[in-house]
Amino acid sequence: MDIEEFQDLYATEAQEHLEILNNSLLQLEDNPHDLGLVKELFRAAHTLKGMAGTMGFEKVSNLTHAMENILDKLRNEEMAVSTEIVNLLFKSLDTLEILINDGEEALSFELEDIISELKGYASGEIEVSNDSNNIDEATTIHNFSIELSDGEIKSAKNKLTEGSVVFLLRVILEDDCVFGALRAKMVGDELESYGEIVKANPALQDIEGAEVDSEFQVLFISNFEDKEILDALDRISELKELDLEVIDDLNELKKAESKKNKNSSKKTSAKSLSKRLKSSSTIRVDVERLDDLMNLVAELVIKRTQVESIGESYQLDELNKKLKSLGKVTSELQNSVMNMRMVPINLVFNRFPRMVRDLAQEMEKEINLEIEGEDTELDRTIIDEIGDPLVHILRNAADHGIESPEERKKAGKDPAGTVKMSAFHEGNNVIIQIQDDGKGIDAEFIKQKALSKGVISQEEAEMLSDQETINLIFASGFSTSEEVSDVSGRGVGMDVVKNKIESLSGSVDIYSKVGEGSTFTIKLPLTLAIIQGFLINIADQKYVLPLETIQEIVKISPDDIKTIRQQEVIQRRGSVIPLISLRKELNKPEYEEIPEELSIVIIKIGEESYGLSVDSIIGQQEVVIKRINDLSDGVEKIAGATILGDGSVALIIDIEEVTLGK
Amino acid sequence: MAKILIVDDAQFMRTMLSKLIEEEGHEVAGEAVNGIDAVQKYKELSPDMVTMDITMPEMDGIEAMKEIKKVDPGANIIVCSAMGQKPMVVEALEAGAKDFIVKPIKPKKVKEALANILG
Numbered sequence: 001m002d003i004e005e006f007q008d009l010y011a012t013e014a015q016e017h018l019e020i021l022n023n024s025l026l027q028l029e030d031n032p033h034d035l036g037l038v039k040e041l042f043r044a045a046h047t048l049k050g051m052a053g054t055m056g057f058e059k060v061s062n063l064t065h066a067m068e069n070i071l072d073k074l075r076n077e078e079m080a081v082s083t084e085i086v087n088l089l090f091k092s093l094d095t096l097e098i099l100i101n102d103g104e105e106a107l108s109f110e111l112e113d114i115i116s117e118l119k120g121y122a123s124g125e126i127e128v129s130n131d132s133n134n135i136d137e138a139t140t141i142h143n144f145s146i147e148l149s150d151g152e153i154k155s156a157k158n159k160l161t162e163g164s165v166v167f168l169l170r171v172i173l174e175d176d177c178v179f180g181a182l183r184a185k186m187v188g189d190e191l192e193s194y195g196e197i198v199k200a201n202p203a204l205q206d207i208e209g210a211e212v213d214s215e216f217q218v219l220f221i222s223n224f225e226d227k228e229i230l231d232a233l234d235r236i237s238e239l240k241e242l243d244l245e246v247i248d249d250l251n252e253l254k255k256a257e258s259k260k261n262k263n264s265s266k267k268t269s270a271k272s273l274s275k276r277l278k279s280s281s282t283i284r285v286d287v288e289r290l291d292d293l294m295n296l297v298a299e300l301v302i303k304r305t306q307v308e309s310i311g312e313s314y315q316l317d318e319l320n321k322k323l324k325s326l327g328k329v330t331s332e333l334q335n336s337v338m339n340m341r342m343v344p345i346n347l348v349f350n351r352f353p354r355m356v357r358d359l360a361q362e363m364e365k366e367i368n369l370e371i372e373g374e375d376t377e378l379d380r381t382i383i384d385e386i387g388d389p390l391v392h393i394l395r396n397a398a399d400h401g402i403e404s405p406e407e408r409k410k411a412g413k414d415p416a417g418t419v420k421m422s423a424f425h426e427g428n429n430v431i432i433q434i435q436d437d438g439k440g441i442d443a444e445f446i447k448q449k450a451l452s453k454g455v456i457s458q459e460e461a462e463m464l465s466d467q468e469t470i471n472l473i474f475a476s477g478f479s480t481s482e483e484v485s486d487v488s489g490r491g492v493g494m495d496v497v498k499n500k501i502e503s504l505s506g507s508v509d510i511y512s513k514v515g516e517g518s519t520f521t522i523k524l525p526l527t528l529a530i531i532q533g534f535l536i537n538i539a540d541q542k543y544v545l546p547l548e549t550i551q552e553i554v555k556i557s558p559d560d561i562k563t564i565r566q567q568e569v570i571q572r573r574g575s576v577i578p579l580i581s582l583r584k585e586l587n588k589p590e591y592e593e594i595p596e597e598l599s600i601v602i603i604k605i606g607e608e609s610y611g612l613s614v615d616s617i618i619g620q621q622e623v624v625i626k627r628i629n630d631l632s633d634g635v636e637k638i639a640g641a642t643i644l645g646d647g648s649v650a651l652i653i654d655i656e657e658v659t660l661g662k
Numbered sequence: 663m664a665k666i667l668i669v670d671d672a673q674f675m676r677t678m679l680s681k682l683i684e685e686e687g688h689e690v691a692g693e694a695v696n697g698i699d700a701v702q703k704y705k706e707l708s709p710d711m712v713t714m715d716i717t718m719p720e721m722d723g724i725e726a727m728k729e730i731k732k733v734d735p736g737a738n739i740i741v742c743s744a745m746g747q748k749p750m751v752v753e754a755l756e757a758g759a760k761d762f763i764v765k766p767i768k769p770k771k772v773k774e775a776l777a778n779i780l781g
Contacts, residue, residue: 178764179748186755235778237761237771 010055012284014100014407017051020044023092026353031175032081035074041089042071058358059104059111060096066118067092073122088117090354106527129399146201146219148253156198156221156250164223165196165246168253169233172215172241184216186236194229195222203626219253287380290341297330297337301622302643304330342377342526345423345432348387349374352394356419359398364415365399366405376423378430382504382524386432389508390495392417393520396494401438401518413437425526429548432522441512443469453478470512474498502656505639509606518639533642535618535650536601539588544623544642545612549603549655553617558594567662572602572612578662579611585637585658603655610659623652664710664780665691669726670742671718675767682772686779688742697721701729701777704737709777711738714759716750724754731758738779742767 021044028037045067052060065104067089073079094402095114098106120126146168148156156166158611173180181202191197197204198219222229226244233242248252304327306361311319349371360367378386402408402417409415443466450456455475456464464472472478501508505525512518532547552570561568561579568579579600583590600611623642639654666688668679670696680690691709694700696718700754704712712730716723730737740761742754751762 176768178745179751182748182751182755182762185752186761189755237763237774237778429717 006055010051011100014051014060017044017048018093018100021096022354023050023350025089025093026357028081029083029357031176035077035512038071038074038081038298042068042075045071051536057099057104059107060099062115063092063099063111064119065098066115067123069122070118079121082202085121088114088121092118094486124625141389146217146253148197148199148219148250150254150391152199153254159196159198159221161223164221166198166219166221166250167195167226167229168245168247169218169220169229170215170241170243170245171217171233171239174238174240175214177238180214180216183236183238187216187233187239188218190232190236191218191222191229194224194232195220196448219247238258247651253382285340287341290337290380294337294341297334300330301334305621305644326583338379341380343380343383344374345376345378345383345430346374347383348390349421349423351387352421355391356394356398361393365398365402367402368416368418370418370420372422373424374507376425376430378423379526382506383404385500385504386524387521389500389522390421390432390434391392392497394421394492396436397434397436397518397520398408401436401440403439407439412441426523430524430526432524434521434522435517440514440517441466441473441510441514442468442514445472446472450475450478467511469511471604472510473510496589507606507656533621533623533652534601535644536582536614537616538582538586538614540615542648543582543586543614543616544621544650544652545601545603545655546652549605551602551604551609553578554600554602554611555597557596558598558599570600572611575609577602577609577611578659579613580658580662581613582653582658583613583615588651603659605655605659608659610662612655612658623650664688665707665778667691667694667700667703667707667712668749669694669697669703669712669718669723670715671695672715675715675742675765677764678767679772680752682769683776685778686773688776697726697729700726701733704730705733708734711740711776713740713763714754715742716747716754717744724750724757727754727759730759739777740775 021041024037024040026042028034030043031037035631045064046574048063049061049068052064054056068084068087070079074081074085074605079085095107095111117126154250160166169187169191171184173183176376177183184200184202184204188197188200198220200216202216204218230242230244233239298401308323308327310316311323332459352371353369356367356369359365397419402419403411403413405415408417418437421433422435423430423432425431447456447464448471450469450472451458455472455478461469473494474497476493478493478495498508503520505521509521509523510518511521533544534547534550536543536545546572553646556570560570561570562571562576564576568581569576570579571577582588599614599617601614602609602611604610621644623644637654637657638651639657640652642650642652644650666683668676668683668690669682670676670693672677677692681737683690686768691707692703694703700712700714700723701721712727718726719734721729727737727739727741728747735758737758739759740763741759742757742763742765743751743754744765751759754762760779763771763775
C-alpha cells in the first residue's frame with residue numbers, strides 16, 4: 001500500500017479538523033466554562049494526531065500531542081481556560097495550518113519553542129496568571145439525559161396516537177440566566193399547549209425548588225411539526241440553544257442504554273448561538289464529477305429543446321405531450337443537480353471570526369463580528385471564488401471603517417465596533433452584506449481623490465451624487481488608503497473585488513454615511529450555468545438577455561425619443577430613462593429605414609432603469625451559458641454564448657457592460 | 663412600533679426602561695408609579711405591552727397584573743423582579759405574565775423580551 005495515495009484525503013480531512021479546532025477555540029474564548037467545547041477540541045486534536053502519525057508527519061503529530069496534553073488538563077478541570085492558554089492554542093493552530101497546508105518543511109521557526117511552551121503549561125512549570133477569564137466558580141456542565149423505565153416506556157407508547165411523535169427537547173440556557181427553573185417552567189407550559197409531557201429532567205412539577213443551572217430536557221408527545229414547536233419556544237427569553245429531536249424508538253431511552261446511541265433519530269435545531277457542527281449522513285464527491293454531471297444535464301436540456309422545436313414545427317401533438325412530461329423530469333433533474341452543488345456559505349464565513357479577532361488584536365481595536373444567515377446556500381463555484389473579495393472588504397472594514405476605541409468614545413459610540421455579515425436569498429440571487437458601524441466614507445474626499453487620479457473629470461464630478469461618488473472606490477486605479485497599510489493594502493484595490501464579483505455574474509454596491517458606517521451589498525446569482533433567458537433579435541441575429549433584469553417591453557414611436565446631453569432618452573411612467581440602441585452597442589449597421597414602431601425592452605440594474613431598443617422579441621427560454629474564452633475585440637459586451645433549440649448559437653448580452661456609463 | 667406602558671415606582675428604572683424601549687423603536691405610551699396608577703393608565707391608554715415592577719406601594723405588580731387581566735385577558739405583561747423574588751415570578755407567570763426580567767436589568771435582556779413578545 002502506498003501511503004502517498006492518501007495524501008489528498010489526509011489534506012481535506014485535516015483541514016476539516018483544523019476548522020473544528022479554530023471554531024471551538026473561538027467559542028471557548030467566549031465561553032471558558034464550556035467543557036463540551038474542550039472535549040470537542042480534544043477530540044479534533046486527537047484525531048489529527050492519529051492521522052498525522054499514520055501518514056508519518058512527525059511535526060504535526062508532535063504538536064497535536066502537546067496540545068492534547070493541555071486540553072486533557074482543561075478537560076479534567078485541572079487547569080482553567082485563560083487568555084494565555086487560548087492564545088497559545090491559537091498559535092499552535094496557526095503552526096498546524098502551515099504544517100498541513102505547506103508541508104512539514106515549510107516551517108520557518110523552531111517547532112520546539114511552541115511545543116516546550118505547551119509542555120510547560122501542561123506540566124505546571126509555567127503558571128497561568130490570574131486573569132479575569134479564569135474559571136471563578138465551578139460551574140459544572142450537567143450531562144442530563146432522560147432515561148425511562150420499562151413502565152414509563154409502555155405508558156408513553158399508549159399515549160402515542162395516529163400522527164403524533166415523541167420529541168426530545170434539549171434546552172441550554174444563557175449563561176447569565178438567573179431563574180433557570182422558571183424558564184424551564186415556561187418551556188413546559190408552552191409545550192403543554194402542543195402536546196403531552198412524558199418526562200422532564202429535572203422534573204417540572206417541583207421546578208420551584210429545583211435548580212436548573214444551564215440545561216434541561218423534556219420528553220413529550222406531539223402531533224405538531226417540529227418547526228412550529230421551535231417557533232413557539234423561540235419566543236421564550238434567555239434560551240441559548242434549542243435542540244428538538246424526534247425519537248423513533250423509545251427503547252433508546254431505556255435505562256442504562258448507551259446515551260450516544262441515537263443514530264436513527266432526526267435532528268433539527270434552532271437558535272444555536274454556539275453552533276454545533278451538524279452531523280448528517282453525507283458522502284464526499286469530487287466537485288469535478290458534479291461538474292461533469294452538470295454539463296451532461298445541461299446538454300440534455302439543450303437536446304430536449306431541440307426535440308421540442310422539431311415537435312413544434314411538425315405539429316406532432318403526441319410527441320409534444322410526451323416531451324412535456326420529459327421536460328418536467330429534466331427540470332427536476334436539473335434542479336437536483338444544482339442542489340447538489342449548493343453548499344452553505346458558512347464554508348466561507350467560518351474563517352472570518354478568527355480573522356477579525358486577529359485583525360482587531362493587531363490594530364488594537366475592538367471589533368465584534370456578527371454573522372447572520374450562514375446557512376444560506378450558494379453554488380459551489382461561487383463559494384470557491386467569493387472568499388477573497390469578502391476577505392478584502394472585511395479587512396477594509398476593520399482597517400479603514402472601524403475607528404480606534406478612543407476615537408469611537410469621542411464620537412459617542414460604543415468603543416467596540418461591530419461588523420455584521422449577513423447572507424440571504426432574494427429571488428434568484430443571494431445577497432451578502434457587510435455592514436460596519438465605523439466612520440463611513442467621506443464622499444468629498446473620494447471626489448477629490450478621483451479627480452486628482454484622473455478617474456473622473458471635473459464635469460463628471462459635479463454631476464455625481466454622494467452615493468455615486470462613493471462607488472468610485474471600485475473604479476480601477478483608485479485606492480483611498482493614504483498610506484498602504486499592512487492590513488488592507490497589499491496592492492489590490494477595490495476594483496479587483498468588483499471585477500471578481502462581476503466575473504461571477506454578480507454586482508457590488510456600497511452605501512455609506514459619514515460617522516455612521518458603510519454597507520457593502522454583494523448580489524450573486526444562486527447558481528451559474530443555467531439562466532432564464534429572454535431571446536431578442538438584432539440585425540437578424542439572436543441574442544439573449546437575462547430575464548430577471550427585464551421589467552417590461554414597450555412599443556414606442558421614433559418621435560418619442562428625445563436627446564438630453566447627447567444621450568437618447570425616453571419617458572416612462574413620469575421618469576426619464578436612457579435609451580440604448582443595441583444595434584449601435586453591438587456594432588451592427590443602423591436601420592436602413594427607420595421602422596414606425598420600435599420595440600424597447602426596459603431593464604433594471606440596481607436602482608437604475610434603461611431602455612434597450614431591439615429589432616424584435618422572440619420570447620423566454622432557459623439557456624445554458626457557455627463561457628467564451630479569449631473574446632476578440634468588439635465583443636466585450638457579450639457575457640457568453642448558448643446553443644438554442646434549433647442548434648443555432650445565440651450570444652448572451654452583458655447588460656452591465658452595455659449600460660455602463662449611460 | 664408598539665405602545666408600551668412602564669410601571670415602576672423608581673424614577674431611575676422608568677427612565678432606563680423608556681430609553682431602552684425607544685432605542686428599539688417603540689413608543690412609551692405612559693408611565694405609572696404604582697399598581698393602582700398602572701390599572702388606570704392601562705384602561706386609558708390601552709398599550710400593546712406593559713413592563714410591570716413587582717414591589718410597589720399601594721398595589722403591587724402582581725395584583726395590578728391580575729386587575730389588568732380582568733379588563734383585558736390578552737394583555738402582554740412582562741414582570742420586572744428582583745433577585746430574591748422567585749416565588750412571586752412564579753405567581754406572575756401563573757397569572758399570565760408573558761415574560762420576566764430580573765434586576766439589575768441588562769439592556770440585552772429587555773430587548774430580547776421586547777422582541778419575543780412584540781415579534
